[in-house]
Amino acid sequence: MKAVHFHRFGGTDVLEYGELPEQPLGPDRVRVRVRAAGVNPIDWKAREGLLAPLMDTLFPVVPGLDLAGEVIEAAPGVTEYAPGDEVMGFLWPDVLGRGTCAETVTAPVRALAPKPASLSWAEAAALPLAGIAAYQSLVHRLRVTAGETVLVHAAAGGVGVFAVQIAVALGARVIGTASEHNHDFLGSLGAEPVAYRRNLTGNVRALAPDGIDAVLDAAGRRALRDSPALLAPGGRLVSVADPQAVALGGGYVFARPDREDLTRLTDLAEKGLLRVELAAVLPLEKAAEAHLLVRDGHTRGKVVLTVD
Ligand SMILES: NC(=O)c1ccc[n+]([C@@H]2O[C@H](COP(=O)([O-])OP(=O)(O)OC[C@H]3O[C@@H](n4cnc5c(N)ncnc54)[C@H](OP(=O)(O)O)[C@@H]3O)[C@@H](O)[C@H]2O)c1
Missing domain, CATH: 3.40.50.720 (NAD(P)-binding Rossmann-like Domain)
Incomplete structure (x- = not known):
């Protein structure tokens, strides 16, 4: 599967786009075909090495914490989701490693919620972390x-x-x-x-x-x-x-993945009380451009990468 990744900390020039092996599917996880990945300031901070004093890093790092996509495989113990389900969520890793800027990612069930039909893939990927x-x-x-x-x-x-x-x-x-x-x-x-x-x-x-x-x-x-x-x-x-x-x-406050809180947010969106403002929607290959936009610090709403 293809993913944005980097092998050392640095500017956007360290970002590569190419094949990486699929991750193993942990017992509490589903494998998601990513349709969109939200970009947050923490993504460029992680790429520049600013999180290295706070947490271990396992290269190659795939950036991205927010995702929206379809479940393509569920671990045998997972009852909440089945292949074909549309989900969204944000993944906070214990070790900086496999993020969401990839064609597929594995995600713990506790970090996900069903994607409402009223949100597009890009809108759903913009919502979770922020x-x-x-x-x-x-x-x-x-x-x-x-x-x-x-x-x-x-x-x-x-x-x-x-x-x-x-x-x-x-x-x-x-x-x-x-x-x-x-x-x-x-x-x-x-x-x-x-x-x-x-x-x-x-x-x-x-x-x-x-x-x-x-x-x-x-x-x-x-x-x-x-x-x-x-x-x-x-x-x-x-x-x-x-x-x-x-x-x-x-x-x-440091946001914690939480299925109930995420569901409250999707409820608000479905009621028309929470709209998602998209500053830019770019293809996954343009991750460097997305990082520069967010690093500039003056985007209105969210920047999102989409996966074909
Ligand atoms: N702790 C957590 O869980 C958590 C979660 C998400 C984000 N964060 C952090 O929170 C910060 C904001 O994140 P974000 O995703 O909202 O960033 P963002 O989308 O990149 O923020 C861009 C916005 O910041 C505004 N802005 C810049 N400087 C400002 C200032 N001095 N006063 C008022 N507005 C200003 C800009 O408004 P104008 O263009 O109108 O000037 C722009 O709309 C970042 O440091 C991020 O790392 C923390």
Whole structure:
């Protein structure tokens, strides 16, 4: 089977596209014919070696954590899925090795959910990691309730677009930071847009003089540092972008594959409450281009690779 892979850390020039052997099928796994693989910032960070201090690496590494595709084989003990089923999910590996930018991948059942017919392959592959990061932040960690004011930093990005819509679905008032060219788009999702390049705190305070109840930071750096001062008394803060949030009195969220959370997200999508914004859909062979787009840090929504 063909896959994008790399044998050493580096720039996009280390990415190759070619044959790799199929993986063995573990007892809790299905083999999936990948139809689309979502691209996340962690993919270029892993390729450049930034995860090497945190986890072991088994070369050749196939990048990619998000997938949507069809089950082509199920291990004998698997009862949840059978060949022909359409699934989606994100795979967090214990060892950096076989990811989803491949014609086939094996996936543990606990990381998957059925793909709703209303989502295209590309939309389904865009949703899992970023959607779960947003959902677990807002629902499990910030415990946002109706009527609260939520601030989402990097609201037009992969995590942010889902976060805005989930917070709106929870009944919150949502303020989202983005560059001006994304403000009408954020408005269409139900958020009040705020510019971040100049006077971020002043811009937010003008909209919410009594303070913010819950901040979800997907930008890091200055956005995170400025956030504690924007909170209302008792306000909560989490970041998915920077663990330094803990030192600021907030929390750090690292998305965990979770079948139930993923199913809640697909339910929202089926009800029309969660739409998937695709910045670019490229063929698998163009993984390098996709990594460069995401590394640039200004895509609206998600970048996805599709497999013929
Ligand atoms: N911990 C986890 O589980 C987890 C999960 C997913 C992602 N992440 C991390 O979270 C971060 C965001 O991920 P993502 O997938 O959302 O990234 P992304 O899609 O690449 O984010 C792009 C967006 O970021 C916006 N942006 C850039 N700098 C900004 C700033 N200073 N203030 C506000 N918006 C800014 C851009 O908006 P404009 O173009 O409008 O400027 C753009 O729309 C990354 O660091 C990623 O590694 C963590």
